[in-house]
Amino acid sequence: MFCFPSLSRPHIGTNFADFDASKVTLAHRRRSHGASSRTVYAVAERPLDKKQRRREIMQSEKFNRRGFASTKEEAQGLMVGEFSSELLKALRESAYTLERDGLTVLLAKAYGFCWGVERAVALAFEARRQFADKRIWITNEIIHNPKVNTRLKEMGIFFVPEHVDERGMRHKDLSGIEPSDVVILPAFGATLDEMTYLDRLGCQIVDTTCPWxxxxxxxxxxxxxxxxxxxxxxxxxxxxxxxxxxxxxxxxxxxxxxxxxxxxxxxxxxxxxxxxxxxxxxxxxxxxxxxxxxxxxxxxxxxxxxxxxxxxxxxxxxxxxxxxxxxxxxxxxxxxxxxxCDATQERQDAMLELVEQDLDLILVVGGFNSSNTSHLVEIAHQRGIPVYHVDTAERIGPGNRIEYRDVHGQIQRAEYWLPKTGKHGGHVRLGVTSGASTPDRYVEECLDRIFLIHALAKSEVAV
Ligand code: SF4
CATH class of the missing domain: 3.40.1010.20 (4-hydroxy-3-methylbut-2-enyl diphosphate reductase, catalytic domain)
Structure with a gap:
C-alpha cells in the first residue's frame, strides 16, 4: 500500500506544505503511464540517502535539464536579439580598448554572461515557448540580474513567493503550484526538499542548475x-x-x-x-x-x-x-x-589584470545581490581605485550623477563622478567589467550614457 510521507517541518529555508523530504524511502517506485507518470513514495524500512533521492528525481520523465529541440533555435535568436551588444563586440575586436573623444574605455578580458547563466536563461526561454499554454513558475530569481528577471515576468513566468523571517532565513511558499504547472529551477539550483516536493506533486520540472x-x-x-x-x-x-x-x-x-x-x-x-x-x-x-x-x-x-x-x-x-x-x-x-567555477576564476583574474592598467575609475555592472559581481568590486576597492557598481543604466545620470552600490553594500549617490580629464591630465581611463549574470547589452546601455556625460562635460570645458 502506498501513501505519501508523514508531514513535519523541514529544518532549513523551506515553507511548503510542511513537507519532510527525508521521509522519502527506497521503496518508492515509478509508474509510467505517459503524461501521468510520476513518482509514488512508500513507507519502507530504508530511507534514501540524499544522492539517491536527487538521482531518482532527475530520472523522472517530467524532469528536463537538456532543453527542448523544437524551441531551441527560436530561443537562441531571442537571446542574441535581446542581450548581445555591437559596442562590446567592437571593444573585443579592438584589443578590449576603445577611445572616444578623450575617454578611453578598457574592458576586462573576461566579463559578463558566463555559459552557466546563458544556458539557464536560454532554457527558460525554451520552456516558455515549449509550454506556451501552461502556467510556468520559477523557484527563485533565475540569475541575479533585475532586468533579466523582469523580462521573464513580462513573458508570464511567475516567481514563487518568498519571505525572510526575523533570523534572516528564507522561506518559500510553493503552495500555489498545481500538478499541471511547469516549474523552472534556477541556475543556483533548488533545495532537495523543493525538488522532492515538486516531483511528488507531479509537475513538469525544467532544471537550469549550472553543472558547476x-x-x-x-x-x-x-x-x-x-x-x-x-x-x-x-x-x-x-x-x-x-x-x-x-x-x-x-x-x-x-x-x-x-x-x-x-x-x-x-x-x-x-x-x-x-x-x-x-x-x-x-x-x-x-x-x-x-x-x-x-x-x-x-x-x-x-x-x-x-x-x-x-x-x-x-x-x-x-x-x-x-x-x-x-x-x-x-x-x-x-x-x-x-x-x-572556471567562469568566476576567469572574471576575477581578468579584474586583477584590469586594475593594473593605470585607471582613473572602474565601472562594474551587475545585480546588487550578485555575489560574483560584489567580489569584482572588492578587487578594485582593495587597489584604491574609485569603483562604481550599478545594476542598470538607469542609475547613471541625468547629468554627471550616479547612484551606485559601494563595497560595503550601501547605496550611494555621487555628483561629478566622471572626471573631465584623467589623473595625468589627459584622457580619462575607465575600466569596465560586468558580473556573470549581466548581458552585454546592459553594459552597452551604461557606456552609452557615460559617453554622453563625457561629451557634455567636454563641451562645458570648451565653452
Ligand atoms: S557556477 Fe560559474 S558557470 Fe555556473 S552559473 Fe555560476 S558563475 Fe556561471
Missing amino acids: VSKVWNALDKHQRARCTSIIHGKWNHEETIATASFAETYLIVKDLEEAEYVCNYILHGGDKEAFLNRFQNAMSAGFDPERDLNAVGIANQTTMMKNETAAIGKLFEKTMMRKFGPTELSKHFVAFNTI
Missing part, C-alpha cells in the same frame, strides 16, 4: 562517503549555498577566512561550545555538534566566492587537521576537491 553547482553537490556526496563534515565556504543565506547545504548530511558554512580560523582554533584548542553554536546557528546542519562533527572535514564552496579565499580556507583546514592528527592520518580527516 552540481559539481559541488557531487563533492558533498564524496564527503559523505568519506564520513566527513562538509565545510562550505559561502554565505548561508545565498540561494546557491542554501541549495548546496540541503545536499549535505552534516555541514558548517563559513563565510570568510576569519570564520574559518575561528573553527580551526576550536578544532585545535576547543572552546565555548555554546558560543560556537550561537555563532553558526543559521549556518550548520540540524543537531551539529562541534566536538563530534569536526573530526573529519571536506571543503566545498559557493561557486562565486573569491577563489583565493576558498583556496586559503582549504589550506587552513588541511594544516589544522595535519597538526591535530599528524601527516600519516591526514587522509582520514581531510578531503578536498577543486570546485571553484
Whole structure:
C-alpha cells in the first residue's frame, strides 16, 4: 500500500506544505503511464540517502535539464536579439580598448554572461515557448540580474513567493503550484526538499542548475562517503549555498577566512561550545555538534566566492587537521576537491589584470545581490581605485550623477563622478567589467550614457 510521507517541518529555508523530504524511502517506485507518470513514495524500512533521492528525481520523465529541440533555435535568436551588444563586440575586436573623444574605455578580458547563466536563461526561454499554454513558475530569481528577471515576468513566468523571517532565513511558499504547472529551477539550483516536493506533486520540472553547482553537490556526496563534515565556504543565506547545504548530511558554512580560523582554533584548542553554536546557528546542519562533527572535514564552496579565499580556507583546514592528527592520518580527516567555477576564476583574474592598467575609475555592472559581481568590486576597492557598481543604466545620470552600490553594500549617490580629464591630465581611463549574470547589452546601455556625460562635460570645458 502506498501513501505519501508523514508531514513535519523541514529544518532549513523551506515553507511548503510542511513537507519532510527525508521521509522519502527506497521503496518508492515509478509508474509510467505517459503524461501521468510520476513518482509514488512508500513507507519502507530504508530511507534514501540524499544522492539517491536527487538521482531518482532527475530520472523522472517530467524532469528536463537538456532543453527542448523544437524551441531551441527560436530561443537562441531571442537571446542574441535581446542581450548581445555591437559596442562590446567592437571593444573585443579592438584589443578590449576603445577611445572616444578623450575617454578611453578598457574592458576586462573576461566579463559578463558566463555559459552557466546563458544556458539557464536560454532554457527558460525554451520552456516558455515549449509550454506556451501552461502556467510556468520559477523557484527563485533565475540569475541575479533585475532586468533579466523582469523580462521573464513580462513573458508570464511567475516567481514563487518568498519571505525572510526575523533570523534572516528564507522561506518559500510553493503552495500555489498545481500538478499541471511547469516549474523552472534556477541556475543556483533548488533545495532537495523543493525538488522532492515538486516531483511528488507531479509537475513538469525544467532544471537550469549550472553543472558547476552540481559539481559541488557531487563533492558533498564524496564527503559523505568519506564520513566527513562538509565545510562550505559561502554565505548561508545565498540561494546557491542554501541549495548546496540541503545536499549535505552534516555541514558548517563559513563565510570568510576569519570564520574559518575561528573553527580551526576550536578544532585545535576547543572552546565555548555554546558560543560556537550561537555563532553558526543559521549556518550548520540540524543537531551539529562541534566536538563530534569536526573530526573529519571536506571543503566545498559557493561557486562565486573569491577563489583565493576558498583556496586559503582549504589550506587552513588541511594544516589544522595535519597538526591535530599528524601527516600519516591526514587522509582520514581531510578531503578536498577543486570546485571553484572556471567562469568566476576567469572574471576575477581578468579584474586583477584590469586594475593594473593605470585607471582613473572602474565601472562594474551587475545585480546588487550578485555575489560574483560584489567580489569584482572588492578587487578594485582593495587597489584604491574609485569603483562604481550599478545594476542598470538607469542609475547613471541625468547629468554627471550616479547612484551606485559601494563595497560595503550601501547605496550611494555621487555628483561629478566622471572626471573631465584623467589623473595625468589627459584622457580619462575607465575600466569596465560586468558580473556573470549581466548581458552585454546592459553594459552597452551604461557606456552609452557615460559617453554622453563625457561629451557634455567636454563641451562645458570648451565653452
Ligand atoms: S558563475 Fe560559474 S557556477 Fe555560476 S552559473 Fe556561471 S558557470 Fe555556473
